[in-house]
Amino acid sequence: MSDAAIAETTSAAPTHEGGDTGPARSLASDAWRTMRRSPFFWISSALIAVFLLMAIWPSLFTSTDPTQAVLSDARVRPNSEAWFGRDIQGYDIYSRCIYGARASILVGLLSTVLTTLVGGTVGVFAGYAGGWTDTLLSRLGDIFFAIPLLLGAVIVLVTLPATDNYFLIVLKVVLALVVLGWPSMARLMRSSVIQVKPNDYVQAARALGASPWRVIRSHIVPNALAPMIVVATINLGAYISAEATLSYLGIGLQPPTVSWGVDISAAVVGMRTTPHMLFFPSLFLSLAVLAFIMLGDVVRDALDPKNR
Amino acid sequence: MPEVVLSAQNLVKHYPIKRGVLRRTVGHVKAVDGVSFDLHKGETLGIVGESGCGKSTLGRLLMRLEEPTAGSVTFEGQDWSGASARDTRRLRRDIQIVFQDPYTSLNPRMTVGDIIGEPFEIHADVVPKGGRRQRVQELLDLVGLNPEHINRYPHQFSGGQRQRIGIARGIALNPKVLICDEPVSALDVSVQAQVVNLMEKLQDELGLAYVFIAHDLSVVRHISDRVGVMYLGRMAELGEEDEVYARPTHPYTQALLSAVPVPDPTLRGKRDQIVLVGDVPSPANPPSGCRFHTRCWKAQDVCSTLEPELEPRADGHGEHLSACHFAEPRLVVETVDVTGIEPDDRFVSTDTDDLVDAGAGLGAEGGGEELDSGQAEDRARPPATEDTPQVSDPTRVVEDTRDNQG
Numbered sequence: 183m184s185d186a187a188i189a190e191t192t193s194a195a196p197t198h199e200g201g202d203t204g205p206a207r208s209l210a211s212d213a214w215r216t217m218r219r220s221p222f223f224w225i226s227s228a229l230i231a232v233f234l235l236m237a238i239w240p241s242l243f244t245s246t247d248p249t250q251a252v253l254s255d256a257r258v259r260p261n262s263e264a265w266f267g268r269d270i271q272g273y274d275i276y277s278r279c280i281y282g283a284r285a286s287i288l289v290g291l292l293s294t295v296l297t298t299l300v301g302g303t304v305g306v307f308a309g310y311a312g313g314w315t316d317t318l319l320s321r322l323g324d325i326f327f328a329i330p331l332l333l334g335a336v337i338v339l340v341t342l343p344a345t346d347n348y349f350l351i352v353l354k355v356v357l358a359l360v361v362l363g364w365p366s367m368a369r370l371m372r373s374s375v376i377q378v379k380p381n382d383y384v385q386a387a388r389a390l391g392a393s394p395w396r397v398i399r400s401h402i403v404p405n406a407l408a409p410m411i412v413v414a415t416i417n418l419g420a421y422i423s424a425e426a427t428l429s430y431l432g433i434g435l436q437p438p439t440v441s442w443g444v445d446i447s448a449a450v451v452g453m454r455t456t457p458h459m460l461f462f463p464s465l466f467l468s469l470a471v472l473a474f475i476m477l478g479d480v481v482r483d484a485l486d487p488k489n490r
Numbered sequence: 491m492p493e494v495v496l497s498a499q500n501l502v503k504h505y506p507i508k509r510g511v512l513r514r515t516v517g518h519v520k521a522v523d524g525v526s527f528d529l530h531k532g533e534t535l536g537i538v539g540e541s542g543c544g545k546s547t548l549g550r551l552l553m554r555l556e557e558p559t560a561g562s563v564t565f566e567g568q569d570w571s572g573a574s575a576r577d578t579r580r581l582r583r584d585i586q587i588v589f590q591d592p593y594t595s596l597n598p599r600m601t602v603g604d605i606i607g608e609p610f611e612i613h614a615d616v617v618p619k620g621g622r623r624q625r626v627q628e629l630l631d632l633v634g635l636n637p638e639h640i641n642r643y644p645h646q647f648s649g650g651q652r653q654r655i656g657i658a659r660g661i662a663l664n665p666k667v668l669i670c671d672e673p674v675s676a677l678d679v680s681v682q683a684q685v686v687n688l689m690e691k692l693q694d695e696l697g698l699a700y701v702f703i704a705h706d707l708s709v710v711r712h713i714s715d716r717v718g719v720m721y722l723g724r725m726a727e728l729g730e731e732d733e734v735y736a737r738p739t740h741p742y743t744q745a746l747l748s749a750v751p752v753p754d755p756t757l758r759g760k761r762d763q764i765v766l767v768g769d770v771p772s773p774a775n776p777p778s779g780c781r782f783h784t785r786c787w788k789a790q791d792v793c794s795t796l797e798p799e800l801e802p803r804a805d806g807h808g809e810h811l812s813a814c815h816f817a818e819p820r821l822v823v824e825t826v827d828v829t830g831i832e833p834d835d836r837f838v839s840t841d842t843d844d845l846v847d848a849g850a851g852l853g854a855e856g857g858g859e860e861l862d863s864g865q866a867e868d869r870a871r872p873p874a875t876e877d878t879p880q881v882s883d884p885t886r887v888v889e890d891t892r893d894n895q896g
Contacts, residue, residue, distance in 0.1 A: 209599050382595035383605075386659065389553050390609050391582040400608075404599045487599060487643035
């Protein structure tokens, strides 16, 4: 290497990576710096923000009542009056898509967060402790795993006392999905914890005298989280459609409650004759799921320093 | 002789072999089976042996990453095996470990500053919170890395640089003993020399005592004051470096040493190489008596019945510890100890500093072509010009090539 080349590399060093010498940085702040630069982060965040706004404050987007039936206009195609057309009951589809966001987003987000928390905690515990704890927790998970989703949900939803409260109904559906959904998350987390645990850096932390809690928090969880994030974001969409299935069977959210799932199942009958009834709620559902998956991807990549 | 810091007494580690539905224990893998030694202040004890002889398990037992089945480890007279959780934590400050693989020993999601700073967070009273970053940068400087790289992640460093990060983490708490579990085996030969030299430098500056576990006999000889040879979970021979290398009395040590390559082509084919027959017996079912008797050319009836003690046996010059009934010295390799000799200035410097190294091991002194490990063994020979063979005598080049092929 010539002297000039050495000088060049030395002078190039300080500008590398946007300031190596700056104040102390952590994984979280570095992840934020990476995410800020990603266009996908902004697209998905904007979409999620819009959907959240719809869920919280639907009247911001439409002044039409989603439960106002204009039977004479039933199944009308999209027009200047009703932008997305009307469904079989003569409801305005645009307004129903807006109002449906609340139930769907609530069910999707809550189910995802809760399955991830419950499943993740159980998985970390089983994977890290091993031995009897692992056997016990894994078999417990297997029991729930063996119950088919619909059958299990029917049992849970029917057993719980009937209620008319909107949020309680949503919570019942969430509960059913969480009870039957956590084992797959626990399995996933357990296997990645078992993969991470024997690594030398975990041993090194133990050799330094780190407590099990510190080892789990700063070494095991950050390195075992990636598969979980991916699966959780994909599951979010699956939970929203599972809610639709339950509604279709008459045990989930019920009309007059408005949700994308309810509308999708109601529109399936006219798939060939009136596709617009199916298209718009599905579009909203797909966009919401896409936004969350995209965000999950960006977060996962940002948390992995090797991708930078 | 300086005081003893770390002492192992009859360390035993057996791993149960479980079979069947009921997970019944059907036997034990005797990974370490009664190893005793003392480590003195500021000295380096090399532990050599082939794969699976229990070297790494020994290191993990000393580090208390595994509970010994029997025996004890004492640190400065305090028994570590019976220590409470609090005492163990405190003792961990004094004994640290450097791992073999620099690619798995650093958390990929932590910055170098967090990795080296972790010891200070666990033992919060060592360095006050405000001074930790400063201290981490001092440590980076000490191991020859650029202190400005504190915010980088492990994957941005080369293998040798990562190993230095591992060493910096190991010495962060100012330990008295550093257990090095094959710290250079995963590195290029050129980088091995840098790391070994760094470890020697740190030993001089910080007064560390090393337990240096390795399978590379030349590296062990270079760094060690005393050497222990392990075979199947037991110590076969233990003595000062020149006692073991120049006057080995155990047949296994002699066989090991005869396999060391000698960088002298004129000796080719003239050395008597001891080639052992058979494989290493299974540690689950080690041979009776002397564990080496199944492969030993000196074995007699007594070897299969009576286990030889590790005790001082005559080596022709004095005596040192050896576990063989028929211990006798045998000159295996004519070697020169180069520890005291000044390096030839025609070779690259042994300086481990790579501050000019801006990227990942691409700098002037971090490069891969500069074989400064070679300078130890190759001193007797004129410097070889590997890159550009002298064209002045082309016939010789041709001859050499043919010789190599034949």
